[in-house]
Amino acid sequence: MLKARTLPTVLQDMRIPAVAAPLFIVSCPDLVIAQCKAGIIGSFPALNARDEPGGPVLLEIWLKKITEELDRHNQANPDRPAAPFAVNQIVHRSNDRLERDVEICAKWKVPVWITSMGARVEVNDAAHSCGGIALHDVINNTYAKKAVGKGADGLIAVAAGAGGHGGPQSPFALVREIREWFDGPLLLAGAVSTGEALLAARVLGADFGYVGSPFVATNEANADPVYKEMMVKAAAEDVLTSSLFTGHPANYLKGSLTRVGLDPDNLPPDWDVSVMPDDGPLPKAWREIWGAGQGIGAIKSVGPAAAVVDRLEREYRDACERMREII
Template sequence: MLPPILQNLRIPVVASPMFIVSGPELVIAQCKAGIVGSFPALNAREKDGEPPLLEAWLTRINEELDRHNQSNPDHPAAPFAVNQIVHRSNARLERDIEICHRYKVPIWITSLGARPEVNAAAHDCGGIALHDIINNTFAKKAIEKGADGLIAVAAGAGGHAGPQSPFALVQEIREWFDGPLLLSGAIATGRAVLAAQAMGADLAYIGSPFIATTEANAPGDYKQMIVESGAMDIVTSSLFTGVSGNYLAPSIRAAGLNPDDLEHADVSTMNFGGASSKPKAWSQIWGSGQGIGAVRAVEPAADRIDRLAAEYAEAKAEIARL
């Protein structure tokens, strides 16, 4: 059974936190439209000497969603989530945990490492902790360290995607875990959301389609590239972060590299705090999952969510007639 905070969503969808792309505008639009919006804490980057931008973002999100709820008591906004990159190179982690705890962030998403103290901080302020994983071994470790739920990042997902089929990954996790399970991997339509549930997931985890929205903090060329590309335009490489990720081939060519002949990089080169001589993911090399063939235009997030909801309802009705 899902915890109360993940129940009563308009459709069973959590928008994934996308580096650089996800900010307050997108999160607020997603939540108002009835799905969980999220952003990485590291996206809130202030200049030296300025107060933490993360505090300003959380204040804005809380205030705008509160105003929406007061004006729309019959259609309240969905909760939001903040993603913490739990990696040794993230020098801001301790500070960002304290801020999220103080602002009582309702949903915490952790990536690139399972840390009991982060889960404890989420629980202490009344939140829940979801951890993203790419295989069953990491899934078990995450639950052992106190995560409440899992995000299964399967083949075809944007960003740091795993190599496993969603069928295999969900199947193995469901053999031992009956808690909250989200599925990520090329989910871009309401039909795919229902398919994720049929496989055994509770909710779909959707990122790439929201790059091509008016509220996304992405260059216009990036948004248009999402619209014009399909699954064949996605390249998997470890070069840019040290961990295997999925990227748009046209952006790799634009950086002067051959997407068909990329070097490999070791996980030890991953760095969320320092500079690099390589083209940077995600500011120069643009990430995306394989599901973008379903994205036909740049549009407001609310319109995209309306379409997801309509497709989801239609798919449920069709299945019921079988």
């Protein structure tokens, strides 16, 4: 039997042990709402809410829409309430919106905060000030200890095979090292695209799997239709790791590079990893060069986000039954 761990209230009573990862550009209110209504935590990067010059603050509008729609759902379905939602804050020095966005998220009492590209005490404090919890992305044990030392309530272990900015370590090594000293909430990212992978994450010691790529190929996702179809047709061998486009190692679809005239097998030298190029001549990461994790072979069609959650639950329950037979 898997050892039960006492989790913060906001992370309890999930339909399955899965959290939807925040996908840059792709995640939007419609996708988050669909994920939460389907019974898993939905999330989006705060930077996805991009204001038009002179226009309203879009992050406020998004949080109002998500909060009110989930509240209506919960009132109409008291026996099947939606899961909570999360907002991802990029804490890197290049994010000149961070202070403003943190204030807005605290105002709207965002229940789950996900921080990436650095750890900040003041961001964790803001999450706690409104009753939320803070989960931090890490790619190794050293960063994990730093994040917890700065007040993170939980960790997201980003292992090899994760879409976007992924880590280089095997999940077998990364989760084990973190669990030797950390007993708080732990999520595992890295090719978690099936129910079997969710169960494997639990067996390793994680509380949740962090699911990203399958939600690109959904009706609600803010993704180019060509991107969605490319995700359906691709497999793990169609994913390439490169630091070229952001200055940090990330996993991309080879087909998206070919589409903009680049040769995946003959890319220019990588940028210095200490910088994050934003105005260079290369095609832009995420908008033109599309992220993907190595678990994309599980994506067979484009459809509703709820159907992805249904599939994950079915596969997870079946995998649990098989494990019971084995042990």
